[in-house]
Amino acid sequence: MSRLSLFxxxxxxxxxxxxxxPAAPAGRGGRGNAPPAINSCEVAPDRTVTFRLRAPEATDVxxxxxxxxxxxxxxxxxxxxxxxxxxxxxxAIYSYTFRVNGVSVLDPVNPAIKLGERTSESMFEVAGExxxxxxxxxxxxxxxxxxxxxxxxxxxxxxMDVYTPPGYESGxxxxxxxxxxxxxxxxxxxxxxxxxxxxxxxxxIAAGKAKPMIVVMxxxxxxxxxxxxxxxxxxxxxxxxxFENDLLKDVMPFAEKFYRISAKPADRAIAGLSMGGGxxxxxxxxxxxxxxxxxxxxAGAGGRPEGLETQYKDLLADPAxxxxxxxxxxxxxxxxxxxFAGSQALHDTLAKHDIKHTFAPSxxxxxxxxxxxxxxxxxxxxxx
Amino acid sequence: MSRLSLFxxxxxxxxxxxxxxPAAPAGRGGRGNAPPAINSCEVAPDRTVTFRLRAPEATDVxxxxxxxxxxxxxxxxxxxxxxxxxxxxxxAIYSYTFRVNGVSVLDPVNPAIKLGERTSESMFEVAGExxxxxxxxxxxxxxxxxxxxxxxxxxxxxxMDVYTPPGYESGxxxxxxxxxxxxxxxxxxxxxxxxxxxxxxxxxIAAGKAKPMIVVMxxxxxxxxxxxxxxxxxxxxxxxxxFENDLLKDVMPFAEKFYRISAKPADRAIAGLSMGGGxxxxxxxxxxxxxxxxxxxxAGAGGRPEGLETQYKDLLADPAxxxxxxxxxxxxxxxxxxxFAGSQALHDTLAKHDIKHTFAPSxxxxxxxxxxxxxxxxxxxxxx
Numbered sequence: 001m002s003r004l005s006l007f008x009x010x011x012x013x014x015x016x017x018x019x020x021x022p023a024a025p026a027g028r029g030g031r032g033n034a035p036p037a038i039n040s041c042e043v044a045p046d047r048t049v050t051f052r053l054r055a056p057e058a059t060d061v062x063x064x065x066x067x068x069x070x071x072x073x074x075x076x077x078x079x080x081x082x083x084x085x086x087x088x089x090x091x092a093i094y095s096y097t098f099r100v101n102g103v104s105v106l107d108p109v110n111p112a113i114k115l116g117e118r119t120s121e122s123m124f125e126v127a128g129e130x131x132x133x134x135x136x137x138x139x140x141x142x143x144x145x146x147x148x149x150x151x152x153x154x155x156x157x158x159x160m161d162v163y164t165p166p167g168y169e170s171g172x173x174x175x176x177x178x179x180x181x182x183x184x185x186x187x188x189x190x191x192x193x194x195x196x197x198x199x200x201x202x203x204x205i206a207a208g209k210a211k212p213m214i215v216v217m218x219x220x221x222x223x224x225x226x227x228x229x230x231x232x233x234x235x236x237x238x239x240x241x242x243f244e245n246d247l248l249k250d251v252m253p254f255a256e257k258f259y260r261i262s263a264k265p266a267d268r269a270i271a272g273l274s275m276g277g278g279x280x281x282x283x284x285x286x287x288x289x290x291x292x293x294x295x296x297x298x299a300g301a302g303g304r305p306e307g308l309e310t311q312y313k314d315l316l317a318d319p320a321x322x323x324x325x326x327x328x329x330x331x332x333x334x335x336x337x338x339x340f341a342g343s344q345a346l347h348d349t350l351a352k353h354d355i356k357h358t359f360a361p362s363x364x365x366x367x368x369x370x371x372x373x374x375x376x377x378x379x380x381x382x383x384x
Numbered sequence: 385m386s387r388l389s390l391f392x393x394x395x396x397x398x399x400x401x402x403x404x405x406p407a408a409p410a411g412r413g414g415r416g417n418a419p420p421a422i423n424s425c426e427v428a429p430d431r432t433v434t435f436r437l438r439a440p441e442a443t444d445v446x447x448x449x450x451x452x453x454x455x456x457x458x459x460x461x462x463x464x465x466x467x468x469x470x471x472x473x474x475x476a477i478y479s480y481t482f483r484v485n486g487v488s489v490l491d492p493v494n495p496a497i498k499l500g501e502r503t504s505e506s507m508f509e510v511a512g513e514x515x516x517x518x519x520x521x522x523x524x525x526x527x528x529x530x531x532x533x534x535x536x537x538x539x540x541x542x543x544m545d546v547y548t549p550p551g552y553e554s555g556x557x558x559x560x561x562x563x564x565x566x567x568x569x570x571x572x573x574x575x576x577x578x579x580x581x582x583x584x585x586x587x588x589i590a591a592g593k594a595k596p597m598i599v600v601m602x603x604x605x606x607x608x609x610x611x612x613x614x615x616x617x618x619x620x621x622x623x624x625x626x627f628e629n630d631l632l633k634d635v636m637p638f639a640e641k642f643y644r645i646s647a648k649p650a651d652r653a654i655a656g657l658s659m660g661g662g663x664x665x666x667x668x669x670x671x672x673x674x675x676x677x678x679x680x681x682x683a684g685a686g687g688r689p690e691g692l693e694t695q696y697k698d699l700l701a702d703p704a705x706x707x708x709x710x711x712x713x714x715x716x717x718x719x720x721x722x723x724f725a726g727s728q729a730l731h732d733t734l735a736k737h738d739i740k741h742t743f744a745p746s747x748x749x750x751x752x753x754x755x756x757x758x759x760x761x762x763x764x765x766x767x768x
Contacts, residue, residue, distance in 0.1 A: 039500075052715060057486035060441065102441035105489035109502050111571070118493050136541055136612060136630075141532040145640075146576075148525040157520055169642045187495070192530075226495040258527075258553045278405040 026320025037082055041124045043097070047088040049124065051096070056080025058100050065096030065121065066367050074098075079327050088369070091128030092369045095121035095194065114194040117226055123194060133376040134196035139206035140166035144198050148225075149254045153245040156224035160251055161188050163198050164258060165205055167194050167213035174260045176267035176383040177214045179247065179291075180375075183298075187226055188219040191375075194368055200376050209380045214259055218251045220276055244283050249288070266327060269382050272297025273371045274339075285315055288325040293382050295330040296346075297374040298337050298366055308349040316353040328382055329357035332374040336365040390392065422465055424493050425480070425508045431472040433508065435467060435480070437491070440464025442484050449480030449505065450751050458647040460483075475512030476753045479505035479578065498578040501610055507578060508739050511591025513764055517760040518580035523590035524550035528582050532609075533638045537629040540608035542634055545572050546643060547582050549589055549596035558644045560651035560767040561598045563675075564759075567682075571610055575759075578752055584760050593764045598643055602635045604660055628667050632674070653766050655679025657755045658723075669699055672709040677766050679714040680730075681758040682721055692733040700737040712766055713741035716758040720749040 035054060051063045051074065061082040064071035067089055074082035095114050106113060107122035114121045115384045127327035131137050145162040165175065173307045180197060182190040191197040197215060204210035219225060255261055262268075270291045272280040277299025284294035315322050329350070333343035341360070347359040360377060362370055414732065419438060435447045435458065445466040448455035451473055458466035463640045479498050481488045490497060492508035507721055515521050529546040536671035564581060566574040575581040580616045581599060606626035639645055646652075654675045658662040661683025668678035699706050713734070717727035724745070731743040744761060746754055 055485065055487045057444065100438065100484045100487050103439045103484050103492065105492055108487065108489055111500060111502055113497065113499060113504060115497060116495060118495055120497060144530040146528040
């Protein structure tokens with residue numbers, strides 16, 4: 001008791017101050033005072049960004065990401081903080097990692113993290129003069145629901161994120177639904193954390209530019225959710241049929257049971273980026289009885305026009321029938337994207353056969369900046 | 385056109401293979417082949433854990449976390465991969481960071497991340513022979529809702545995570561509600577990502593050990609959500625009244641409007657860990673007309689018994705009245721926690737004044753292992 005009493009007597013600070021004592025930070029073992037906090041990623045009014053990393057014992061520190069070709073060398077100051085300032089950047093959300101003696105790592109003190117399937121990245125935003133479509137604005141916000149479901153087709157537990165629009169909780173009717181698929185390296189959460197799909201929908205709905213809709217974001221790999229532990233690296237390309245089965249036989253029935261979703265094909269869209277764009281084409285175009293709207297963002301859309309003629313034979317054979325079923329077919333890709341030729345070839349083939357579609361080539365390449373814009377361009381067109 | 389055609393002609397792989405081409409990883413600039421993937425955190429059957437980090441150019445690599453005192457030195461092999469194996473660990477969820485030439489960083493290839501307010505950590509689980517209360521089990525799962533709300537009292541946008549139990553979506557009645565507060569360094573998402581509150585509730589509800597309930601998890605700091613950008617480090621301790629105002633005047637009205645929550649004080653509980661435990665005591669005990677159940681996990685619960693007599697004067701003055709209002713008052717703390725003396729003193733003071741309460745001292749200290757267990761011990765007792 002004496003030891004306890006002595007200890008108790010020494011606690012003269014208030015309960016709430018006491019309560020702020022954090023667990024010892026893992027990296028410092030709870031010993032010594034922390035050095036002054038740094039602003040690790042500071043966006044200046046001129047839209048340059050200064051990156052800083054405290055690394056007194058490192059001998060080589062760089063920063064790289066989708067704001068720069070290659071990497072920027074950082075320089076160490078006397079206080080052990082490495083820094084470098086970027087060129088002025090266009091307003092956008094960017095991702096980055098530091099490279100400490102050759103090891104690519106997240107910014108240790110930036111809580112804005114794009115969680116990846118295996119590797120993650122830190123994020124920052126360069127704001128424009130006006131709020132962007134993807135910015136949190138002073139409008140009514142929908143809800144993102146994190147659902148665990150037992151995939152019978154895959155025999156694993158998986159997550160899907162579901163966006164419901166403002167007013168859903170207090171409403172009664174059904175909504176059209178967009179199945180929105182992520183790219184390679186991301187997870188079911190990618191369209192929310194880095195893609196801002198929820199804010200994009202909030203803003204477009206508030207402006208009267210998009211119909212209130214539900215957005216279902218499943219995991220695009222045919223295996224258990226990454227949250228359940230580090231997944232082994234894929235030994236081979238995923239089986240596209242396995243994902244399709246999960247989507248059609250597990251994800252859709254779950255979503256339609258739990259949410260007030262219209263079951264009319266005209267009220268169902270499927271879209272995705274990169275790998276997810278390929279999945280949207282593959283699943284969507286082969287199931288026009290299920291989905292009447294298809295969106296392919298920077299997708300692996302095909303190669304030689306001759307290949308496309310074979311691949312989409314049924315679709316191209318009867319343009320009138322296809323055009324009747326396919327309410328909207330939207331294809332977007334950046335002109336400097338390595339996948340652009342495929343999108344262009346798909347557009348050419350569809351045009352040749354008079355299949356109605358929208359082809360929206362954009363600047364830049366295979367980057368998130370494009371995908372947010374594509375979603376914001378696509379969503380106002382659907383369910384009309 | 386010729387350049388385009390040449391490029392297109394070279395694309396002889398199928399669309400879905402094409403679609404798998406990821407964006408160039410930020411750290412490698414898209415050049416060269418990636419080295420073979422490593423298992424960065426491998427749990428062996430004997431419950432030792434081998435950590436690995438590819439860092440051929442680093443000269444000093446360690447791993448630390450809540451599984452070890454201090455840090456473990458790692459050794460470099462000829463392939464540039466550093467590794468070390470821990471002692472056998474008890475079944476639990478642990479967090480860790482690597483230290484590369486003095487810089488504490490997340491495991492670059494482990495997607496299981498405990499997102500922090502400023503610094504984050506990687507996670508791994510050592511499984512036991514049977515699934516733990518916090519493990520994903522083959523039971524019905526509730527939903528975690530991510531809600532953005534406009535805090536009028538703080539004039540900022542913030543997030544709250546809300547757990548609804550299985551069956552909520554298809555049901556009609558109201559549910560009791562637990563307001564569950566995180567600790568310093570975590571965010572509103574901490575109780576889900578590292579705390580597994582959703583799985584704990586799922587399992588206890590499935591076993592008939594807990595009443596189906598809604599759990600509301602707000603952000604404990606009186607500022608904008610960290611997702612909206614790196615927050616500057618707190619210049620001073622947060623104003624406890626600002627958080628209380630947000631909770632009572634913004635969080636609760638929002639939650640009660642959006643979710644089918646019982647508005648009876650007997651159906652409301654407030655609990656938290658560490659900083660959140662202090663908040664639960666401060667807000668809960670001062671509003672027994674609002675909350676009739678209070679839980680303090682490893683909280684800054686007070687210091688000297690004399691201070692507590694003053695601090696809780698009103699509560700202690702009329703034990704019969706207090707005991708009538710306070711349906712359950714639960715206090716848990718690890719015996720090696722620096723905050724244990726405060727919890728012990730609070731227990732002693734309450735006992736002296738015949739205030740009904742449950743005091744549940746546990747082994748170990750200020751670690752997440754304890755907080756999951758406390759929640760699993762607390763939840764079956766409430767709303768009875």
